[in-house]
Amino acid sequence: MGDTQTGRARGRRREADRNDARLMQAAREVFAELGWDAPVSEIARRAGIGMGSLYRRYPSKELLAQRMRIVGMEQLVTQARTALAEEPDPWAAFARFLRDALSAQGAGGPLLPLVGGRLPATEEIVAAAGQLRAALDDLVDGAHRAGVLRADFTSADVPLLLEHLTARIPVTDERATTLHLRYLDLILAGLHTSSTRPTALQSPAPDWAELSELWNAPKK
Numbered sequence: 001m002g003d004t005q006t007g008r009a010r011g012r013r014r015e016a017d018r019n020d021a022r023l024m025q026a027a028r029e030v031f032a033e034l035g036w037d038a039p040v041s042e043i044a045r046r047a048g049i050g051m052g053s054l055y056r057r058y059p060s061k062e063l064l065a066q067r068m069r070i071v072g073m074e075q076l077v078t079q080a081r082t083a084l085a086e087e088p089d090p091w092a093a094f095a096r097f098l099r100d101a102l103s104a105q106g107a108g109g110p111l112l113p114l115v116g117g118r119l120p121a122t123e124e125i126v127a128a129a130g131q132l133r134a135a136l137d138d139l140v141d142g143a144h145r146a147g148v149l150r151a152d153f154t155s156a157d158v159p160l161l162l163e164h165l166t167a168r169i170p171v172t173d174e175r176a177t178t179l180h181l182r183y184l185d186l187i188l189a190g191l192h193t194s195s196t197r198p199t200a201l202q203s204p205a206p207d208w209a210e211l212s213e214l215w216n217a218p219k220k
Contacts, residue, residue: 016057019047019049019053019057020057020067022047023054023064025047026043026046026047027043027064028111029109030043031065031068031114032110032114035114040064062119065119070124073128073129074128075104076101076162077132077135079097080097080132080136082100083096083097083139084135084142089146090139090142090146090148090149091143091148091192093142094139094143095188097139098158098161098162098184098188099184102162102180102184103181109166109167110168111163112160112163112214115215116214118217120217120219121212121216121217125216132159133155133156136155136159140153148193148194149191149192150193152201152205154206154207156205156206156208156210156211157206159211160206160211161187165183165184167180
């Protein structure tokens, strides 16, 4: 009896995880297309989930968006750690991470214009951001130590670079991804120290405090 109950609980957990993954993808697409005022009912419809199920898990649009932010950061951390573990060459790890991140995001569009400055930095958000910073520091520092990444590129540049590279393009999702990866290749060519006399950057790099201000609503 106990094994049966355990199996049912695991089955419900797997189904909940699948529903959550569909919700996150649908939320990103709907917010990108319709903006912050998009109806939650449209997110549920695209995810194939009933409104009751959605509200039981996320009673408000704000909570859904906060979870979307956390899932996005956790995904980037996993991709960064995987690239570091599987690519012994620092440049290969750096480039792989960026390609994996862009491919996974597809044509959903950048998140910063949609939720930046709209939601507060909860403890969970701060913790996820700290893990992301640590993972990106490891990627960028490794490439710097190997002398393959221009010295004026910082880990705080990475999130904004990804935001720029995920601009919405009015083509199929597959084509949008291939175009994003094309422009990433052009950027990578400029970031590698083998580039002939790289152009000096005209403005200073962002820092992580500035990124936090961009993403999070000010404390009341």
